Amino acid sequence: MKFVRKNENNIVFEIGFSRFSFTILVILIILGVFLVISEIAQRNREIEKHRKNIEKLQNEIIEKLEIIEEKNRIINEKDEEIEDLKEYKNILDAVKELSYNKIDKDDQIKLARTIYETSEKYRYNWRIPVAFIMTESSFKPDIISGDPSYGLMQIKYTTAKAVAKKIGEDVKSKKELFDVEKNVEIGTTYLLEQIMYFKDIKKAIIAYNLGPTKTKRLEKKYGDFETEYLKKIYKNYNYLKNKYKS
Numbered sequence: 001m002k003f004v005r006k007n008e009n010n011i012v013f014e015i016g017f018s019r020f021s022f023t024i025l026v027i028l029i030i031l032g033v034f035l036v037i038s039e040i041a042q043r044n045r046e047i048e049k050h051r052k053n054i055e056k057l058q059n060e061i062i063e064k065l066e067i068i069e070e071k072n073r074i075i076n077e078k079d080e081e082i083e084d085l086k087e088y089k090n091i092l093d094a095v096k097e098l099s100y101n102k103i104d105k106d107d108q109i110k111l112a113r114t115i116y117e118t119s120e121k122y123r124y125n126w127r128i129p130v131a132f133i134m135t136e137s138s139f140k141p142d143i144i145s146g147d148p149s150y151g152l153m154q155i156k157y158t159t160a161k162a163v164a165k166k167i168g169e170d171v172k173s174k175k176e177l178f179d180v181e182k183n184v185e186i187g188t189t190y191l192l193e194q195i196m197y198f199k200d201i202k203k204a205i206i207a208y209n210l211g212p213t214k215t216k217r218l219e220k221k222y223g224d225f226e227t228e229y230l231k232k233i234y235k236n237y238n239y240l241k242n243k244y245k246s
Contacts, residue, residue, distance in 0.1 A: 083246075086246070087116065087126065087246065088112065088113075088116050090126075090244040090246070091112045091115050091116050091126050091130070091244075092108070092109070092112040093244065094130055094240060094243075094244050095108050095111050095112045095115070095130075095139075096108055098130070098133075098134060098138075098139045099111070099139035102138075102139050102140055102141070103139060103141055103180065107141065107180050110180055110181050111152075111180040111181070111184065113181075114180065114181045114184045114185060115129055115130060115184060118184060118185055118188040118189075119188075122188060122189075122192050124188065124192075127237050127240040127241055127244070128191075128237065129153070129184060129187065129188050129191070130236075130240055131233050131234075131236035131237040131240060132153055132187065132191070132208070132233065133152045133153060133184070134236040135229070135232045135233050135236055136149075136152065136153050136154040137151065137152050137153070137154055139152065140152075141178055141180050141183070142178050150174055150177035150178065150183070151177040151178050151179075151180075151183035152180060152183045152184060152187070153183055153184060153186075153187025153188075153190075154187075155177055155183060155186055155187055155190065157171070157174050157177065159190060160177055160186050163186050163189050163190045163193070164182075164186055166189070167185070167186075167189055169182070169185070169186070171186070190208065191204065191205075191208050194207040194208055194212060197212060198212075198215070202226075202230060203215060203219065205229070205230050205233050206218075206225075206226075206227055206229065206230055209227070209229040209230075210227070210229075
């Protein structure tokens, strides 16, 4: 910007403000930039503060959720333990009722525990092996059939030796099959083998009684078929299902 004046001698001269104006402008710009930077810095500090608060809150929420999850896990475990105890009590009640005057109290407890453990191991409903024992021996642990088959689940000696070997057990004498724990463990394992082989619970039950070879032969000849043995197992299973409800 320029102003033109004349002095008393009529000499024209110019007064220039351009450099001053530019300096003021620069100062104003710098000041403005500084204010903007300060404002941004202040906002960033506030954002960082909020971020930390949010992060802290998130961590607190996560910790509380983990505590809740752990409590729920413990509750679920306790519920499972309660259900397991209920199931074991059902098994023990059934064993006591069905083996009354046939098995002594110590063997009743051993038998109930073995049925429970093998059912858990092989994912059986416990009523299945109990239905087999009802059908095969009526809970008489020392019974010998004409085959001969032995004990609660009526296992042949040769079959028992073969099955026992697969599960790391050993049967050295036929007398061992009168042991309630060993007999049921071998019997339930043999049943599982039939289920795995036939992939059909009905055929597996028939095969437990007739043997897999004969069952295959009859299946080939008659197709889908049933036996009186199968009907007895179903009848006993349904009795247990109705009397000892989960």
